[in-house]
Amino acid sequence: MTRIFHYTLAAIVFCGLIAGAYVVLPTSFGKAPSKTEEEHDEHGEQAAVMSEAKLTAAGIELEKAGPATLKQTIRLNGMLQANQEFVVQVTPRFPGIVREVHKHVGDNVQKNDLLAKIESNQSLTTYELRAPLAGTVIERHATLGEYASEQKPIFVVADLSTVWADFSIPRRELRRVKVGDTIIVDPEDGNEPVTSKVTYLSPVGTSDTQSGLARAVVSNTDSRLRPGLFVAGRLVLEQTPAAIAIRVGALQSMEGRNVVFVRNGEKFEPREVELGQRDSERAEVLFGLEEGDVYAAKNSFVIKAEIAKASAAHEH
Template identity: 65%
Template structure:
């Protein structure tokens, strides 16, 4: 074979080899794509088969956050759990915001209902019929005294009904008309002397309504300012505002410190919630509103507030039932649910 012929044959062979390589490369690429696709589809199918073969696994994973009573963005607490946690419920609605002034005070006996019982004649105390703390009726015998003048005994009687709050004589002791033997007080009403600082002088007037909390778990005792002293006290730099309060059930006792709250003004608002209902969640102010057994955090916008209520301008509607007391428990449950979901 001549040299040109051999050269041509070599060129043909090279071309055939190159074409075969290109064909193999082109045919190999779709094969890899095709072979990869079934693998992915096979993996997807196996996952689907696994879920289908074990439906309880998928259900458990879905309900993991709900196992502790936590729904999407809410907390489930039934009445039993509410009672155990001390969570108090209230209904959102109109209220009155009150500007209040809190004043420290001292409980005292009503000096207009106190009497000092003094012997008519000096003598020796032969009997003691009543002691401190005893209640007496008008005309009841407190003690029997033997007069030094006549050497006869006479009864020392209570001039009014009340409670014996002091006794200055003892059995066999000499009793003089110069010193009270007993003090009887009617404790059905009491004085509360409130200390008013100078910047509040103009805000406190006779007739102002005052609420005193005896701190016994009951409602406050209501009274009114009966007297405002025109003279200040040098040691405390305050003036005295005295109120007269009923003492039903003897919930207050003379000698105790207390706090009186004067309502200075009132402003009605269309919608308000207790201050104890307000919680902060992720920097937002929320109120936990109950829906069935679930509580959901409701973002609220607030207006004015006093020491007990906060006006709600947006976020709630009248009639919404919300966690007003111990709402921090609901917040803690919500945080536990969030941590459970993240885990």
């Protein structure tokens, strides 16, 4: 009986040692990193430090996320021309010889400014031609000593403070366009587009191109818009408000996710975003950003490249 007791006691002790070893073994490999630490390490790798000087050198522009109006548009091609309601052809009253020329193409004139003097063939007296309105001389067909006929204008004066932007509307889109629609006119000169309204729709089409004409009267007080040049247009069909929107150029793809680089001090961190509607300029953000967040709106690919370089260096 005593021998059996000793065998039983030895077995219990042995099993206890085995169990003790099982409990102690995992601790001998060191403490496993917590989930919070893993997220922190990954977050640290996916950030780029960009000073103000570096932002300027890279051409990175910053904006704040906030409300915007998204515009559903169709793109159009057009051409600028002088507003024909303010273009005057100046024709001699009597035929004669041009004795003086006072204005040239490109000159700005005020109403009643002297343009030229002509010696009448009938009376042999000299009379004056004066500007009928304030504007710019856009054509001149008078040369000193030349014969001037009352059948042909020798000056054309135009008030270019407004111009016509004529757009070609494809046949399939004509039913969607109406007078009063907003149209965004882009001279494609590197400056901001100009917003105007459709003021005229031609009742007839063009057989060669199977298209119609839509016209907008555009303000040109800064003389930026030059008749004869092509322009691009975006006709606004629908406008939708968005609580938070960002520039489309801010969006980048990382690991299959849409991200925006949000500024935190001198760091830019990728923020995954869920997108809603968008137009050619802005995208609605449904989740991932808050109003007022400062983000890289232009040349954000530079930040993506910086993060990729830092990540590669970390792996090596």
